[in-house]
Amino acid sequence: MRDLQNSMEDFTIAHDGIVQLIGTRTNFSDERLSTLIYQSLFVFALLLLVAANLIPWRFLALVSGWTLVGSSHPKIRQLIANLDKKPLKDAYLVVKARLVRWMDEDIALDESPQKREVEIFELEQQLTKGIWGSHLYSVAPYDLQSAARIAGNIPKGAARFEDVQPPKGWQWNAKLWRLDLQSQQWVEERMITSVDVEADGGRWVYDIGAQSPAQAALNAIVDGSILQNHDVLWRRRRWTRTVRRKVMSELEQKSRSDSKT
Numbered sequence: 001m002r003d004l005q006n007s008m009e010d011f012t013i014a015h016d017g018i019v020q021l022i023g024t025r026t027n028f029s030d031e032r033l034s035t036l037i038y039q040s041l042f043v044f045a046l047l048l049l050v051a052a053n054l055i056p057w058r059f060l061a062l063v064s065g066w067t068l069v070g071s072s073h074p075k076i077r078q079l080i081a082n083l084d085k086k087p088l089k090d091a092y093l094v095v096k097a098r099l100v101r102w103m104d105e106d107i108a109l110d111e112s113p114q115k116r117e118v119e120i121f122e123l124e125q126q127l128t129k130g131i132w133g134s135h136l137y138s139v140a141p142y143d144l145q146s147a148a149r150i151a152g153n154i155p156k157g158a159a160r161f162e163d164v165q166p167p168k169g170w171q172w173n174a175k176l177w178r179l180d181l182q183s184q185q186w187v188e189e190r191m192i193t194s195v196d197v198e199a200d201g202g203r204w205v206y207d208i209g210a211q212s213p214a215q216a217a218l219n220a221i222v223d224g225s226i227l228q229n230h231d232v233l234w235r236r237r238r239w240t241r242t243v244r245r246k247v248m249s250e251l252e253q254k255s256r257s258d259s260k261t
Contacts, residue, residue: 025037026038032103032104033103035103036099036102036103113244113245113246114244114245115173115242115243115244115245116170116242116243116244116245117240117241117242117243118166118167118170118240118241118242118243119139119180119238119239119240120137120138120139120157120164120177120238120239120240120241121137121138121139121140121141121142121157121236121237121238121239122135122136122137122236122237122238122239123135123136123137123138123141123142123155123157123234123235123236124204124234124235124236125232125233125234126232126233126234126235132235136155136156136157136158136159137157137158137159137160137161137163137164137239138155138156138157139157140155141190141192141205141236141238142155142234142236143190143192143194143195143205143207143236144193144194144195144207144208145192145193145194155234161177166243167243169245169246170243170244170245170246171243171244171246172241172242172243173241173242173243173244174241174242176241177239177240177241178239178240178241179202179203179237179238179239180203180237180238180239180240181203183197183198183203183204183205183237183238184197184199186238187205192205194207194208195207195208196208202237203237203238204235204236204237205235205236205237206233206235207233207234207235
């Protein structure tokens, strides 16, 4: 019974040592290290599928067994203790440094940030026939069917491109805004009616009754028609720009997690 208890104690110590050695490295508490280990084991398993039948397993088992037994001899143990361990230590540090560099550079744990396209509408108010001004940048096209237009509210937005901010939690990905040259497409997608779509030039979309500079010049030459100012008329065009979701730092993630709990 005493020998059995001693054996169980040795087994417990060995078990705890193995768990401490392997468990902490494979439980993804250190994600990069665990990923490296599992990738290496996967590649090793693939190699064994091809080369397992070429390896002399019995000879390796025989040599390993005799090496383990021989290393327990007092003289061999003394010889091993007197060996210069500096070359081995230097080689270990070199291999460790390369593995760390590989983990940092080649093992990507974070997904690429999400990217989206945002839009803004440049609005201009018609002052007189063929003359436009009081422009702003709004999130809506402010067409005749829009709720704000029907309610009689004036459009809201930024006075300059530089004042337009990305959505909360996002940041600009592209440096510049891009003019949408497919005006007819976004007009049809929103089922906007009572507008004239400019096929070229600035790609403006005019309220019915508003006149582009070319139309105003033509009408003035032909019949000198005068704009009926029964309503303030607008024109708009669409600009787009890409944004990407902000990547939170570990400190920000922890702060958000703590606030939720």
